[in-house]
Amino acid sequence: MIVSTLRSIAAGSLFGLVVAIPGSALASAAPAAQDKVYVVQGVPGAAVDVSVDGKAVKSNVAAKAIIGPLSLGAGKHTVTFKAADWTVSSTVNVSRPSSDVVLHWPADMTKKPVVSVFGNDLAPVGTDKGRLTVVHAAVVPPADIRVNNKVLFSNIANGEFLTADVPAATYSVEVVPTGQAGKPLLGPVDLPVAKGALTRVFAIGEPSNGSMDAVVQVLPVATKGSAAPGSVDAGSAGLVATSTPESSNAVSVVTVGVACSVLVGIGTATMIIRRRREAR
Amino acid sequence: MRQDTDLLLQRPEGDDPALRRHTLSGEPRLWLGLVAVRALIAAGAAVWVDHTSAFSADSVLHTSDPQAPRAGREGPGVTVKHGSPPGREAIDPTPAEVGQAAPSQVAAERPRMLTLASGTTMPVRVSATATSGELKIPTDINQAGWWDGGSRLGDPFGAIVLAAHVDSFTQGIGRFAELLSVHSGDVLRLNARHLSQKFRVVAARLVPKTAITATSDVYSADGRPRLVLITCGGSYDPSHGGYQSNMVVIAVPKGHLTVAN
Numbered sequence: 001m002i003v004s005t006l007r008s009i010a011a012g013s014l015f016g017l018v019v020a021i022p023g024s025a026l027a028s029a030a031p032a033a034q035d036k037v038y039v040v041q042g043v044p045g046a047a048v049d050v051s052v053d054g055k056a057v058k059s060n061v062a063a064k065a066i067i068g069p070l071s072l073g074a075g076k077h078t079v080t081f082k083a084a085d086w087t088v089s090s091t092v093n094v095s096r097p098s099s100d101v102v103l104h105w106p107a108d109m110t111k112k113p114v115v116s117v118f119g120n121d122l123a124p125v126g127t128d129k130g131r132l133t134v135v136h137a138a139v140v141p142p143a144d145i146r147v148n149n150k151v152l153f154s155n156i157a158n159g160e161f162l163t164a165d166v167p168a169a170t171y172s173v174e175v176v177p178t179g180q181a182g183k184p185l186l187g188p189v190d191l192p193v194a195k196g197a198l199t200r201v202f203a204i205g206e207p208s209n210g211s212m213d214a215v216v217q218v219l220p221v222a223t224k225g226s227a228a229p230g231s232v233d234a235g236s237a238g239l240v241a242t243s244t245p246e247s248s249n250a251v252s253v254v255t256v257g258v259a260c261s262v263l264v265g266i267g268t269a270t271m272i273i274r275r276r277r278e279a280r
Numbered sequence: 281m282r283q284d285t286d287l288l289l290q291r292p293e294g295d296d297p298a299l300r301r302h303t304l305s306g307e308p309r310l311w312l313g314l315v316a317v318r319a320l321i322a323a324g325a326a327v328w329v330d331h332t333s334a335f336s337a338d339s340v341l342h343t344s345d346p347q348a349p350r351a352g353r354e355g356p357g358v359t360v361k362h363g364s365p366p367g368r369e370a371i372d373p374t375p376a377e378v379g380q381a382a383p384s385q386v387a388a389e390r391p392r393m394l395t396l397a398s399g400t401t402m403p404v405r406v407s408a409t410a411t412s413g414e415l416k417i418p419t420d421i422n423q424a425g426w427w428d429g430g431s432r433l434g435d436p437f438g439a440i441v442l443a444a445h446v447d448s449f450t451q452g453i454g455r456f457a458e459l460l461s462v463h464s465g466d467v468l469r470l471n472a473r474h475l476s477q478k479f480r481v482v483a484a485r486l487v488p489k490t491a492i493t494a495t496s497d498v499y500s501a502d503g504r505p506r507l508v509l510i511t512c513g514g515s516y517d518p519s520h521g522g523y524q525s526n527m528v529v530i531a532v533p534k535g536h537l538t539v540a541n
Contacts, residue, residue, distance in 0.1 A: 078373045079376070080373075089372070089373040089374070090373055090374055090375065090376035091373045091374070091375050091376060092376045093375075093376075093378075101376065102379075106352070106353045107351060107352035107353055114353060114376075114377065115374075115376040115377070116353065116376060116377045116378070116379045117376045117377070117378050117379060118378075118379035119379075126429060126430070126431070126432070126435075126501070127429035127430075127501070128429075128501045129438075129501055135379065136352070136382075141352070142352060152436055153382070153384065154382075154384045155382060155383070155384055156382040156384070157351065157352030157353070157382065158351075158352030158353040159352055159353025159377055159379055159380070160352070160353075160379065160380055160381065160382040161379055161380075161381060161382065162381060162382050162384065162385050163381070163385065164386075164388075164435070164436050165388065165432075165435055166435075166436060166437055167437055167438060167500075167501040167502045169502070224428070225408075225427075225428045225429035225430070226408035226409035226427070226428055226429045227409050227413075227429060227494060228409065228427075228429060228494035228495070228496075228499040229409045229413060229414065229415035229427060229494060229499070230409075230412075230413025230414065230493060230494045231413055231414045231415070231489060231492075232414070232415045232417070232443045232489075232492070232510045232512075232526055233414060233489075233512065233521070233522070233523075234417060234443050234444060234445045234446055234456070234510060234511045234512040234523075234526070235445055235446035235447050235448075235454075235511065235512030235513070235522060235523045236445070236447065236448050236449060236522055237447040237448055237449045237452075238447070238516035238518065238522060238523070239446075239447040239452065239453050239457075240446055240447055240453060240457050240460060240513060241513075241514070241515055241516030241523065242513070242514055242515050242516075
């Protein structure tokens with residue numbers, strides 16, 4: 001299901017955003033009780049051999065591939081990426097139930113790729129919401145993440161991430177240099193954020209050679225919170241009642257709604273009243 | 281059935297004058313402002329939210345200077361040991377950097393204290409919806425209940441819903457009674473463990489209880505962040521469940537979210 005919804009990302013992507021989710025990643029529906037590590041290959045154009053603690057894990061791994069989850073156990077491990085003309089080896093301290101080990105370019109591409117570790121926030125998410133995390137792993141200066149044409153996440157630098165719980169929906173997402181709307185480094189792309197899931201987006205690559213891209217990873221998380229109320233009974237004594245009893249011939253049924261968006265620019269009221277007849 | 285959009289253009293006939301007394305001044309705009317939006321909603325349709333304009337400057341999650349440039353992750357440089365055979369270079373593992381949240385990250389929190397326009401404060405407890413559909417709010421009229429399925433302070437979207445009793449037989453008139461005479465522009469404050477946000481009242485209305493359902497926009501996770509306060513009011517009919525109406529107050533963020541440690 002998740003894979004199929006994510007295909008729409010690739011279809012609508014300006015940069016050919018490709019979703020790389022191994023089946024094993026999707027199989028981890030159970031709450032993470034062990035140390036699950038995902039290895040993200042975030043260096044476009046490179047094919048790397050991945051080994052952990054000296055043991056080969058997978059060879060010839062293309063950009064945007066996600067390996068795992070690997071159950072490495074808590075503690076320090078050495079993860080090595082070997083490409084044709086460079087080798088990067090890093091010690092990774094596994095301390096969280098779920099984390100991503102990301103090979104990516106630093107802000108300065110004249111150096112070798114680096115390895116960053118990001119914890120996955122698998123805390124329960126609210127009713128009807130999903131969690132969106134954007135990771136900056138690209139050769140671009142600090143960036144804003146614009147969602148539906150407005151800045152949602154501001155000033156995120158290479159090696160950093162931002163996260164928020166948002167309503168489950170498909171969002172138009174683009175990466176722009178901080179404070180510079182209209183100059184997208186990536187996107188806009190349509191990004192579905194599923195209910196009860198952590199959607200992680202890794203922005204990778206380098207704009208000058210056209211290798212900017214994104215890797216999307218979706219992990220299930222539990223939901224919390226009760227359903228929307230059908231009624232709120234918030235008084236009992238009649239001490240503040242209006243003098244005239246509300247007779248049952250007041251036939252209106254009112255639907256109260258809020259559509260604040262229209263009124264943002266107006267700076268005025270936001271309540272919608274919709275009425276219809278109730279047959280009694 | 282009448283067209284909903286027509287009804288937006290006028291006050292409802294038979295509107296109880298006593299109820300009108302509780303509405304805000306300038307409320308015709310409450311009715312008129314959203315005709316365009318509502319026109320898109322078919323009769324009986326539930327919720328529609330404009331994603332393209334759901335954000336506002338207020339919803340941007342920045343608590344530090346958003347424009348201050350930062351270098352970002354620097355590479356470690358080449359760590360090839362000299363003297364290694366070609367193609368078999370020995371690499372000293374360098375510690376992987378632990379990815380950090382950007383300084384603008386806000387960790388949303390459930391509200392813990394509400395300050396009303398009068399300055400009166402109310403502790404906020406967690407309230408869940410019972411299987412009956414009723415929101416189980418604190419029986420203490422001095423406390424408010426936060427619907428645990430709604431948004432939190434710091435969430436970029438959606439309604440933060442608080443409800444409290446307007447009165448009780450044992451405690452008398454409650455603190456939320458002041459909502460019955462709230463004014464547009466009144467300032468409220470919501471505090472969480474680390475976060476604090478002022479809200480400005482933009483709408484208030486007394487509506488029949490049957491008007492608000494689980495699919496009403498007042499509970500929506502969508503749309504710009506907003507504070508929704510609910511209590512009881514209107515006429516009182518002990519033989520039909522007591523108060524016949526809910527007072528609903530909508531407030532939107534005023535200024536930036538502030539973070540304290």
